Amino acid sequence: MRLTCPCCGPRDRREFTYYGHETFLHRPAPDAGGQAWDDYLHNRDNPAGPTRDLWYHDPCGTWLVVARDTVTHAVEGSEALA
Amino acid sequence: MADLTVTEATDGLGLPLAMGDCILSAQAPGTAWLIAPYPGRRAACSAALAPLGLSFPAPGQGLAGQGLAAGGRRIVWAGRDQAFLFGAAPPEGLAEHAALTDQSDGWAGLRLQGPDAEAVLARLVPLDLRIGAFPEDHVARSLLGHMPLLIQRTGPETFALMTYRSMAGSAVQEIGHALKAVAARRRLG
Structure with missing residues (x-):
């Protein structure tokens, strides 16, 4: 598997650390209620198909969102987070 | 005041190491x-x-x-x-x-030179280091086995490698294994 680091270019999967689904980018408001916070912290889908998740490129220190497909293993693209 | 003796990260590691047509030597980064x-x-x-x-x-x-x-x-x-x-x-x-x-004393510097330098590093570094993809003066942060690596091509057949000082011994050992394996394959023709 190869991912494209927006800073360094296409790199081997060994250089990346997986963090989880992009849900972590959508933090609920403090008063959003227990269900919203439960979903944010704990509840994840297990998608067969397109998904977007967070990866960290260890060598250069860039956080990225990767769009990929868990069925075909195609990597659609990636973008830097900050 | 104590009179401290500077020791390089690569002292006592048996460098330079010549095998096949490659030489691995110490290249202290200086400051x-x-x-x-x-x-x-x-x-x-x-x-x-x-x-x-x-x-x-x-x-x-x-x-x-x-x-x-x-x-x-x-x-x-x-x-x-x-x-x-x-x-x-x-x-x-x-x-x-x-x-x-x-960070002068936090890093160990190595230099790998020889016609087979790319083949040796191909066993350890998950990058395309052929000269077309990684021309002279290009730099990358990547991995040397499991160790963090800063690599620069400094010549047609020369690479400068830097890793954390504490990992100098492992780096020399890993590159030594790769040198030995590549040299052995060359001998088989």
Whole structure:
């Protein structure tokens, strides 16, 4: 598997650390209620198909969102987070 | 005052190591200052580095000093918004625009030279290091086996490698294994 680091270019999967689904980018408001916070912290889908998740490129220190497909293993693209 | 003796990270590791048509030798980085520009200050850093004949490098870029280059002064990209300045102290005014840390004694430097250098590193580094994809002076942060690596192509058959000082022994051992294996395959023809 190869991912494209927006800073360094296409790199081997060994250089990346997986963090989880992009849900972590959508933090609920403090008063959003227990269900919203439960979903944010704990509840994840297990998608067969397109998904977007967070990866960290260890060598250069860039956080990225990767769009990929868990069925075909195609990597659609990636973008830097900050 | 104590009289301290400087020992290089690679002392006692049996370098230089010549095997097949490659040589692995020590290449101490000398003074190494990490420059990490504050947000939006990259251009200001370049301006502050101008007296050294340098500018802040783009990702993957290594720059040798112009004009004042005597003494091996160079700046090398070393991560997102990070660069190493080798062979010179940070010029005056740079500290206003960037966080500066002297990491001279934190890194071990190695030099791998020879026609098979790419083949040796192909066993350890998950990068395309052929000269078309990784031309002279290009820099990357990657992995050497499981160790963090800063690699620069410094010549057609030469690479400069840097890893953390504490890992120097493992790095030499791993590259030694790869050298041995590549040399053995060459002997088989």
